Amino acid sequence: MVARLLDSEPEQAYGYAKVAFRLASRVAAVREALGFAAYANEKYSEALAEFRAARRMTGSVELWPVMADCERGLGRPERALAMAGEPEVHKLDKAGQVEMRLVAAGARRDMDQAEAAVVTLQSPELASSSVQPWTARLRYAYADALLAVGREDEAREWFGKALEADQSGSTDASDRLAELDGVEFVDALDTEADDEPTAARTPDASDAETEEPKTEEPKTEEPKAQEPEANEPKADAEGEDEKDVEASEASEEAPAPETDAAAQPSTFLDNPFREPQSGPAAEDASGHDGDHDKQD
DSSP states (O other): OHHHHTTTOHHHHHHHHHHHHHHOTTOHHHHHHHHHHHHHTTOHHHHHHHHHHHHHHHOOOTTHHHHHHHHHHTTOHHHHHHHTTSGGGGGSOHHHHHHHHHHHHHHHHHTTOHHHHHHHHOSHHHHOOSOOTTHHHHHHHHHHHHHHTTOHHHHHHHHHHHHHHOSSOOSOHHHHHHHHHTOOOOOTTOOHHHHSOOOOOOOOHHHHHHSOOOOOOOOOOOOOSSOOGGGHHHHHHHHHHHHHHHHHHHHHHSOOOOOOTTTSOOHHHHOTTSOOOSSHHHHHHHHHHHHHHHHO
């Protein structure tokens, strides 16, 4: 569990290692695991103590390079450089020797000896064309040391070689090459840049030229209670028509003035389907009818 979480969750791995240490502190593998967990969390003093305990239990020298790097982490590069010259280094395998060379070069740079760091990394392993698990890291460290002394063209070349050998992506050689070439990468999944508020900018003349005209939506006006003045004459004319209609209706409803019956023709003669009117005219009419009856 510690080895599985060491790269992704170093703090959690350290917690598991501490639990294992309380349960089995006399097991060399447990002390070594706790040492690597402390090293990943930059607890170099605790890591160095656990590595020394594991080395005493096993008698192995394979932890020698990481012990020297702990000395660097504690601010003692001269002790790390001294460990690089100890006889234990010759007992290391090829990978361990390359790792020890990397630690020694880092100690040189900690002591502001950049040129000496370049020389320390020059070795047969660096010049070899074969690709080993440690090849990418060695080439990367050499390119970084060259860049520190101002040899930029050579550094670009060795960053490219490190990228060719880095099949597992353990280095950021591609980013360093892009940085030297002036190429900037933007993370498309980064949301922090989108959340940052943009500063307000005063619009200038160029903005006015490029800005597209905005189309305004038509506004619907509510009907006004008062019509425009131009329509007033029409309203007056309508008023006059209404007055004429009212006058004509009033004249029709008014009773006709009474006139002499002799002067008006008989309504019965004009309209035989209408009943005769009562009055002098009706009586005269009835009288005449009686005369006619008598004559007959």
